[in-house]
Amino acid sequence: MMAMPSNESIDVESIKKDFPIFKIRMAGKPLVYLDSAATSQKPQQVIDSIVKYYSEYNANIHRGIYEIAERATEEYTNSKAKLAKLIGAKGIENIVYVRNTTEAINLVAISWGNANVNKGDHILISDMEHHSNIVPWQLLERRKGAVLDYIKLDSGNERLDMESFKENLEKDPKIVAITHASNVLGTINDVKYITREAKKHGAVVLIDGAQSAPHMPVDVGSIGCDFFALSGHKMLGPTGIGALYGTEEILDSMEPLFGGGDMISAVTRQTYSWNSLPWKFEAGTSNIEGGIAFGAAIDYLNNVGMERIHRHEAELTRYALESLEGIKNIEVYGPKKEDIAVKSGVISFGIKGVHPHDVAQIFNSEGIAIRAGHHCAMPLVTEVLNKGAVSRMSFYLYNSREDIDKAVAAIGKVKKIFKIKE
């Protein structure tokens, strides 16, 4: 695919041709994929990069003094350089490859948390976090006798309540860990502001970028955070590869989570010395195919352009919110179309009188993939929104207005089956 000039809108039809999954049919209908917040589809270029690695230069990375090992090492390392550039990190020393966002956050909670959080210390997260940015801190809280605090949402359950944020900052938390974009509400948080205020109170800041890095330009330098976590599989890459960004200063200060091969520079019977960053955090043979394919995914995203992807999704989200507005007996959660600047391409909704799983099942019968449940954000869904589950559609670069029209028609089918009045 050729690089597109950044001011032009996305040609969805030509993008879709790169994604073989769209040749399949689901329930006998062409696939409409509205579940990219769970995982993205993969372009042929990414799939090919895995086949190419295994069929042309499969070898273990580092210290192999032969051509194909050198090539594997170079491709794997290049992938980190590409990611560093994509998110505005200085270099590969800032990029630790892990399995996913969850592992990245756990690495921080265990390695940094164990060394820096003590009894009575505060940890600050928010009411719109995914379980991956809650449970690691609950475990740390329990290990250390620390106190976990939550930033509340505003009265409309759309954004973080900045008063609640400031009140909690007065407790001088050791770490503030906040999602960049909510996987349920779609809210984009002002992480630059949050980081600046948290830093005034001496807190370390972690941003959960699982739902932002795939969809919008990210610049960790400008955000000013210490850590940024993301998942490759949500940004066109394969499963099993994700990254923890950390500043050199903080990564240098931390102990590795696992010991083994590749993470040391020397070992004697009595002692060891660590390898340089980022390798000291990557014990054992890495997910080489995952790293290489993630590099191919970043190439693809760069060719389209993150700014353009963001604009495309904002446009689709506005269209979807407008389409849903006219439908009776439907409830939409998160920021509304007036606040499109702080809304990512994630729309959670409920149809009165119908369970979200029934909604998803009927969508499936129309070939439309949406997700229903608590979306691994139970405190938000069950305690704040007070629902057992919600239905969610989420967009990416391969979605079009036509997909949203089909979703709206499927809502009509749900209402008909369940005899819900117009």
Added chain:
Amino acid sequence: MDFYVEELIDNYEHPHNKGKLEHANAEFHGHNPVCGDDLTLYLDIEDGVVKDVKFDGDGCSISVASASMLTDAIKGKRIEDIEKMGFDDLKKIIGIDPGPVRLHCATLSLKALKGAVFLYEHKPMDAETKKL
């Protein structure tokens, strides 16, 4: 959409035997984390026979309709027969095959029913019921 049949939707919209049973002498609470279905089943057992049954709670169409039809079907049944009931019996009662994804929505009421019976008889839950 083969399982959103009229009978299922009717049982979901207007469930039979819904509510708390005042004179219950056995009850069992069940939860299905997949859909968030939550259900308590109440039994009034007399001389080894189900005299009355009700269920209360919230859930998806499959779980509510299944509870509605199952509670209808077991009124007047002997509890030793309920002990032996399995998934195939449930399928006959609800008239659909819920498929693997919605399996536990459908079986929640049967699990609660058998759980209540075993509890009443001070017997441990058998392996087949645990799997439901």
